[in-house]
Amino acid sequence: MKFGTKLIHNGNEIDEETGALSIPIYQASTFHQRDIDNFGKYDYSRSGNPTREALEDTIAQLENGHRGFAFSSGMAATSSVLSIFSAGDHIVICEDVYGGTYRITTKVLSRFNIEFTFVDASKLENIRSAIKENTKAIFLETPSNPLLKITDLKGAISVAKEKDIIVIVDNTFMSPYLQRPLELGADIVVHSATKFIGGHSDVVGGLAVAKTKELADRIYIIQNSFGAILGPQDCWLLLRGIKTLKIRLDAHQATALKLATWLQEKEQVEKVYYPGLEGHIGKDIHFSQASGAGAVLSFKFKTLEQTKYFLNNIENAAFAVSLGGVETIVSYPAKMSHAAIPREEREALGVSDTLIRVSVGLEEYEDIIESFEKAII
């Protein structure tokens, strides 16, 4: 079955009890047991809920894994997955990882003596040389945020497999439609479902998928113990969002490529970062592991004045954090996602004061261009 069809027909599209063409929102915390000797499948919604299970099964199928898990946010998914490790374990992680992931590793998990080494993962030898005796996992994000740097997933996976190291991939920017790390040999995928999977800027949620039963059992213990589960209403919103994932992303990225190409021609623009553009570093590697460039691009203006004018005057777009919604979202990493990083360090990472990130929405291309044209001086 092709991916777009699987989004609609995956065994979770019809309610078995009633035939309803939408999984009901099982808004229940607990479940009546009819027989003292034979308890039913569900007992308490932290441990399992039918609406959540439909979502968890759907994402497991889409990522081609053994089992899926739904969490109360992308960070709850990432934090829960990282909690399968123990004091004394070491994890290699990409240096331009999502800010929240940077925070949980450096401010929280480090207190539990889980050690992290941050590397520029776009160079395989950096990953290889960071591996130590006690390295238990490699945590990757590709394309990265906000400069869309590409990590060679197959290369990193083969480095990890030599040493029995678990590979975890944050697949938020691509979604399972464009990139399926488990099929390339990764072990765990995490998502901020808040972004493309939800797709409508109306729900915060996280998903994780494990490739094997052994890893799934370890994550389930954390999900049930930690309890950072996603509520049934939000699970339903994600189930609904998933049905249009392909058609949304097809439209998002077609416009993103046109916008990136257009921006490249503007004399006020110094540089455009988008994996779909010729000359983007790692483009060939990206297209060997993903089927599209996605809908997020970044660009740098030549001056701070141009940057400020653009952000204050751009129309038909939200000026906000987050991405993946139906609306174009323009964000300013220096004061948003990367505000906590000291300026010098931030500039060294390439996140200058003139960098703008765009999550290209579903508005008509001509209108987006008109709005951009008016805001560029």
Ligand SMILES: *Cc1c(COP(=O)(O)O)cnc(C)c1O
């Ligand atoms: C947004 C985001 C997260 C965090 O997800 P939340 O749902 O906001 O907790 C993690 N990784 C990436 C790549 C993200 O964009």
